[in-house]
Amino acid sequence: MIEDRINEMGIVLPSAPAPPAGSYVPVVRSGSLLYISGQIPQKDGKIMFTGKVSDSNITRAQESARLCAINILAQAKSHLNDLERVERVVSLTGFVNSVPEFTQHPKVINAASDLFVEIFGSGRGSHSRMAVGALSLPLDVMTEIGAIIQARD
Numbered sequence: 001m002i003e004d005r006i007n008e009m010g011i012v013l014p015s016a017p018a019p020p021a022g023s024y025v026p027v028v029r030s031g032s033l034l035y036i037s038g039q040i041p042q043k044d045g046k047i048m049f050t051g052k053v054s055d056s057n058i059t060r061a062q063e064s065a066r067l068c069a070i071n072i073l074a075q076a077k078s079h080l081n082d083l084e085r086v087e088r089v090v091s092l093t094g095f096v097n098s099v100p101e102f103t104q105h106p107k108v109i110n111a112a113s114d115l116f117v118e119i120f121g122s123g124r125g126s127h128s129r130m131a132v133g134a135l136s137l138p139l140d141v142m143t144e145i146g147a148i149i150q151a152r153d
Contacts (some may be wrong), residue, residue, distance in 0.1 A: 002083040003118075004112045005119055006119060007109075010035060011073075013048075013073055015075060017075045018040075018045075018074075020037065022112060024037055029079065032152070036062045037075075037146055038136065039144065040071070040112060041063075041065075041141055041142060047134040049063065049142040050140045051142060052097055052099045052142075053085035053097060053102055053142055054102055061142050062107075062108055062110070064141070065094065065108050065111040065112040065142075068145040070115070072112075072145065072147045072149075073138055076147075085151050086120060086124065086149055087149075087150060087152050088124050088150040089116045089120060089126070090147075091128045091147065092112060092116075092129045092147050093107035093142070094145045096109065096131065096132070096134065101148050105133050
């Protein structure tokens with residue numbers, strides 16, 4: 001059902017999620033929790049959204065955050081083999097590569113939050129969250145988002 005909903009939304013999950021870009025693993029499971037490392041707006045091995053976020057490019061930054069969420073889903077599916085095993089999206093931590101005067105970080109990361117609620121429903125998809133501005137992000141990406149997801153065995 002989750003996979004059907006994703007397909008109906010026109011979302012195509014990467015068949016192989018992006019490998020780590022450093023000395024870490026993309027997913028660590030501890031008990032029922034998956035800790036998913038920060039995902040960037042990457043598609044088919046290419047960075048899709050770079051640069052500083054300002055009031056003039058919020059829509060583009062939201063697209064970046066949505067792509068990060070899609071990559072989180074790909075990591076979860078790779079680890080669980082089946083997104084039906086997602087019990088709950090527990091928490092997101094979103095970083096926005098923004099100019100100093102930008103203050104609408106929550107509006108940017110809402111694109112990722114809203115996607116999880118749309119896919120999993122409010123009961124499983126609603127989560128706690130941080131939305132933080134950053135002076136810079138790796139590879140000059142617009143956004144980076146990490147997640148904690150509770151999974152069933």
